Structures are given as C-alpha cells and as structure tokens.
Amino acid sequence: MELRELIREWPCVKEQWLVAGREERPQVALDPEHLSVELTAGAEAHLVLLYTAPRTSEVKIHLAEGAALTVNLLFTAEAFTSVVIDQDATSRLQLTSVELGSANAAYTVNLRGADAESCVNGVFLTGGEEHAELAIRTNHLSADCRSRSIARGVAGGKSVGRFEGMVYVAKDAQRTDAEQQNRNLLLSEKARIETMPQLEIYADDVKCSHGATVGQMDQEAVYYMRQRGLNEVEARRLQIAGFVGDLVMHCGEQECLCGAILELMEEKLRTI
Amino acid sequence: MLKVKNLHATVDGKEILRGINLEVKAGEVHAIMGPNGSGKSTLASVLAGNEKFTVTEGEVEFEGQNLLESSIEDRARMGLFLGFQYPVEIPGVTMANFMKIAVNEQRKFRGEKLLTAAEFLKLMREKAKVVELDTKLTSRAVNEGFSGGEKKKNEIFQMAMLDPKLAILDETDSGLDIDALRIVATGVTKLHTDKNATVVITHYQRLLDYIVPDYVHVLYKGRIIYTGDKSLALKLEKEGYDWLINDYKE
Numbered sequence: 001m002e003l004r005e006l007i008r009e010w011p012c013v014k015e016q017w018l019v020a021g022r023e024e025r026p027q028v029a030l031d032p033e034h035l036s037v038e039l040t041a042g043a044e045a046h047l048v049l050l051y052t053a054p055r056t057s058e059v060k061i062h063l064a065e066g067a068a069l070t071v072n073l074l075f076t077a078e079a080f081t082s083v084v085i086d087q088d089a090t091s092r093l094q095l096t097s098v099e100l101g102s103a104n105a106a107y108t109v110n111l112r113g114a115d116a117e118s119c120v121n122g123v124f125l126t127g128g129e130e131h132a133e134l135a136i137r138t139n140h141l142s143a144d145c146r147s148r149s150i151a152r153g154v155a156g157g158k159s160v161g162r163f164e165g166m167v168y169v170a171k172d173a174q175r176t177d178a179e180q181q182n183r184n185l186l187l188s189e190k191a192r193i194e195t196m197p198q199l200e201i202y203a204d205d206v207k208c209s210h211g212a213t214v215g216q217m218d219q220e221a222v223y224y225m226r227q228r229g230l231n232e233v234e235a236r237r238l239q240i241a242g243f244v245g246d247l248v249m250h251c252g253e254q255e256c257l258c259g260a261i262l263e264l265m266e267e268k269l270r271t272i
Numbered sequence: 273m274l275k276v277k278n279l280h281a282t283v284d285g286k287e288i289l290r291g292i293n294l295e296v297k298a299g300e301v302h303a304i305m306g307p308n309g310s311g312k313s314t315l316a317s318v319l320a321g322n323e324k325f326t327v328t329e330g331e332v333e334f335e336g337q338n339l340l341e342s343s344i345e346d347r348a349r350m351g352l353f354l355g356f357q358y359p360v361e362i363p364g365v366t367m368a369n370f371m372k373i374a375v376n377e378q379r380k381f382r383g384e385k386l387l388t389a390a391e392f393l394k395l396m397r398e399k400a401k402v403v404e405l406d407t408k409l410t411s412r413a414v415n416e417g418f419s420g421g422e423k424k425k426n427e428i429f430q431m432a433m434l435d436p437k438l439a440i441l442d443e444t445d446s447g448l449d450i451d452a453l454r455i456v457a458t459g460v461t462k463l464h465t466d467k468n469a470t471v472v473i474t475h476y477q478r479l480l481d482y483i484v485p486d487y488v489h490v491l492y493k494g495r496i497i498y499t500g501d502k503s504l505a506l507k508l509e510k511e512g513y514d515w516l517i518n519d520y521k522e
Contacts, residue, residue, distance in 0.1 A: 228374040242364025
C-alpha cells in the first residue's frame with residue numbers, strides 16, 4: 001500500500017500528544033514545527049513523523065517509567081529536524097529514521113533511569129548533488145542501560161553524506177552496554193561520505209563498541225547475481241536495498257508501514 | 273550443446289588458458305581434473321563470462337549461439353549455470369527473494385509465464401528437498417552465516433530452481449564432509465537428465481563415486497592434455513598427475 005493511503009487511516013497529532021495506556025494505532029505528525037510527546041508510566045505508542053517540506057522541526061519526547069515507543073521518521077524534503085528523547089527507568093525506544101535525499105536529522109537520547117533501552121536506526125540515500133546529515137547522540141546518564149545506534153548511508157552522484165555519532169557515558173553510568181555502528185556504501189567516485197563515530201566514557205565498568213566503514217559495491221556479489229540471471233542494474237539495486245533494508249524492518253507491528261517505506265527507498269535507489 | 277574451440281584467456285596480461293578444446297553433448301557428464309593452477313576455475317569463469325578474464329583467441333558455441341558475445345546474465349538465462357567454488361554472501365537479501373527474481377528473469381527471457389508467489393513457494397519447497405536443504409535457510413540472507421556445507425548445498429538448490437541446460441560445478445566438493453558430499457552429489461545426480469549436461473571440476477576422485485562421469489579430462493597449464501573414461505580418475509587418485517605431465521613433457 002502507498003504511504004499516503006496508509007497514513008490517511010491513522011489519526012494525526014499536532015503540537016502535543018499525551019499517551020496514557022496503550023495506543024493501538026500509530027499516530028502521524030506531518031511536518032511538525034514543534035511537537036512534544038509524553039508517554040506516562042507503562043504507556044505504549046507508535047509515532048510516525050513525515051517531513052515533506054523544507055522546514056525546521058523540534059520534537060521533544062518523554063518516556064516515563066516502563067513506557068515503550070516506536071518512532072518512524074521519513075524525510076522526502078530538506079527538513080532540519082532535532083529530536084530529543086528523555087527516557088526514564090525501564091522504558092524502551094525503537095526509532096528508525098530514513099532520509100531520502102537532502103535532509104538534516106539530529107537525535108539525542110538521554111537514558112536517565114536504570115534499565116532503559118534505546119535502539120536508533122538511521123539510513124540516508126543520496127544522489128545528484130544532495131547532502132544528508134545524520135547525528136545520533138546517546139547520553140548514558142544512569143547505570144544499567146543499553147543503547148544501539150546503527151547508521152547506514154548510501155551516496156551516489158556527487159552527493160555528500162555525513163554521520164556523527166556520539167555515545168557519552170557519565171561517571172555513574174556503570175554497566176552500560178552501548179553499541180554504535182556506521183556503514184556506508186559509495187556508488188560513485190565523486191560521492192563523499194564523512195563519518196565520525198565517537199565515544200566519551202567516564203565510567204569504568206562498561207561495554208561499548210563503535211565502528212565505521214566506507215565501502216564500494218561488492219562486484220563479486222554483482223557477478224554472482226548476474227550469473228543467476230539478474231541484469232547488472234537489478235543486481236546492484238538488490239544489493240543496495242539489502243544493505244539498508246534490514247534496518248527499516250522495525251516498524252513495530254506495522255508491517256505495511258515497513259513495506260511502504262521500503263518501496264519509497266527502492267524508488268529513490270532507481271534515481272541514484 | 274557446448275563447443276569450445278582453441279580457447280585462450282588471460283588475466284592481468286597473463287595467459288591462463290592456452291587453447292582449450294572441449295565438446296559437451298546433452299545427457300553427458302564431464303569431469304575436469306588437474307593440479308592446482310592448471311586453469312580449471314578459470315575455464316569455468318570464462319564460460320560464465322566473468323569480466324576479470326579476457327578471451328584472446330578461440331570460439332565458444334552454446335546451444336548454437338556464440339557464447340562469448342553474450343552478457344553474463346544472458347548466458348545464465350540461456351541455461352548456463354555456474355556452481356561457485358566460493359559462493360558469495362549478500363547481506364540483507366533473502367534467498368527466497370533472490371531466487372524469485374532470478375527464476376522470473378530467466379522465465380521472462382525464455383518467453384515463459386512468470387511464477388506467482390504461491391507457485392514459486394511450491395517450487396522452492398520441492399527443490400529444497402533435492403539437497404535436503406532446511407527451508408528455514410531460504411528466509412535468511414543469501415549465504416550469510418551459512419556453513420561451508422550449507423553454502424554448497426545452496427548452490428545445488430539454486431541449480432535445481434533454475435533447471436539449467438548446462439551446469440558447471442566448480443569444486444563443489446571442496447570443504448565438504450562426507451555426508452554433505454553425498455547429499456550434494458546425490459542432488460546433482462537427481463537433477464541429471466538426457467536433456468541437460470554437467471561439467472564437474474574437482475580435485476578428488478571421491479566426488480566421482482557419486483557423480484559418474486562419461487569423460488574425465490586432465491587440464492594442465494591451460495590445455496586439456498588427456499581425456500579418458502571414469503577409470504582415469506581412479507588412476508589419478510592412485511598415481512597422481514606426474515606420469516601424465518611427464519608424458520606430456522616428452
């Protein structure tokens with residue numbers, strides 16, 4: 001199903017959204033300038049943020065104890081968005097951000113209570129002369145929290161993609177388990193990727209990993225797929241889709257949303 | 273089906289194939305053996321169209337067509353299958369999705385009706401049995417995290433799915449334990465008919481206990497220096513290649 005049709009069935013949120021209890025259906029915010037979301041203790045919700053206009057946007061989210069939120073962001077225009085998420089103890093965040101072209105997305109996750117968990121996945125696909133930025137900052141401010149930030153970038157043409165990652169572990173945030181990973185695929189010689197995976201650790205009993213890679217298409221894989229009958233364009237497209245696709249597979253129970261986003265991504269890939 | 277005449281090929285300017293002559297007819301099984309570095313895998317790659325290699329001389333006819341002028345994918349669609357010595361991992365692309373696209377690309381090329389999702393799933397279940405492949409593997413990314421044995425089984429599974437006219441199996445037996453070898457080899461034998469042909473490239477005679485060849489060729493320094501029947505493989509296993517190579521030198 002197309003994304004536009006899909007979201008028409010869901011309620012819209014504007015400026016403020018308070019969730020107490022369990023929201024069955026995802027709520028959509030379209031090009032919000034300011035949005036504040038509050039999940040009370042134990043609440044569960046799914047938020048879809050769509051950026052279709054070149055504007056600035058500030059989103060503040062608070063997850064009270066034990067709350068769980070799934071967020072999907074999709075950029076089809078050059079918006080400048082900052083999202084700050086404060087998480088209390090035992091809360092859960094699953095965020096997926098997809099930039100289809102020029103956009104600037106910055107996420108800050110503050111893990112403020114024990115046993116809070118965050119998973120932030122970011123993807124950007126750029127071609128032509130586009131420029132995408134993705135920043136993920138995770139602040140471990142309390143002990144016993146887990147975080148994962150995974151970013152994948154694909155840049156073709158003369159485009160530029162930039163990732164800035166930071167995992168900050170405060171002195172008291174012992175037994176932190178943090179993973180930060182950034183992998184990129186360059187499709188042309190003129191495209192550029194800049195990546196800055198960073199760690200800043202003040203506690204002494206932590207498990208933190210970080211890494212970044214920039215690579216090219218795997219020609220062996222293209223050859224392998226062509227030997228099975230796919231043409232070169234299709235083989236390349238499938239490989240790129242595979243590279244970024246699995247990150248998008250986290251749309252909570254909304255499989256059709258994943259499908260719609262994947263379809264848009266494939267459409268975008270055809271133009272890079 | 274396949275006629276190779278005086279085939280020469282180079283990689284990075286170095287000549288690897290120095291005049292291969294080989295004819296394979298429908299219904300036949302050929303084994304190509306030979307010491308390391310003799311050009312066995314290069315022959316397989318050149319026939320598949322791997323762009324790393326340059327053909328400098330010779331002709332290859334496949335099903336009446338000039339194979340060397342066809343793209344890699346058109347060769348595949350014409351019915352030439354290469355079982356890879358080192359199957360490639362493709363992260364994020366599921367086996368099922370990959371095979372569905374491949375099967376339908378090939379059907380489209382041959383002017384056949386495309387398979388629906390249900391028809392495809394049925395075909396996949398059926399063919400997974402040929403190599404006792406766990407159907408769970410088909411929902412995983414292509415070859416990613418597969419064991420050595422699973423990767424080779426997966427090659428034969430793909431061969432079963434694509435039903436090629438000519439299958440060239442490049443050291444499909446390497447790295448297999450005896451059970452996996454039996455399953456892979458039995459799978460290949462099950463797929464063999466009088467309408468298709470198989471070329472197996474191997475180092476070891478033991479594979480040929482299961483896949484009985486009509487011809488055994490010995491490749492040495494880029495040429496086929498000797499052709500015999502299946503008993504040749506046994507003799508090579510016992511005596512090595514020295515007697516042949518010495519013969520050849522004289």
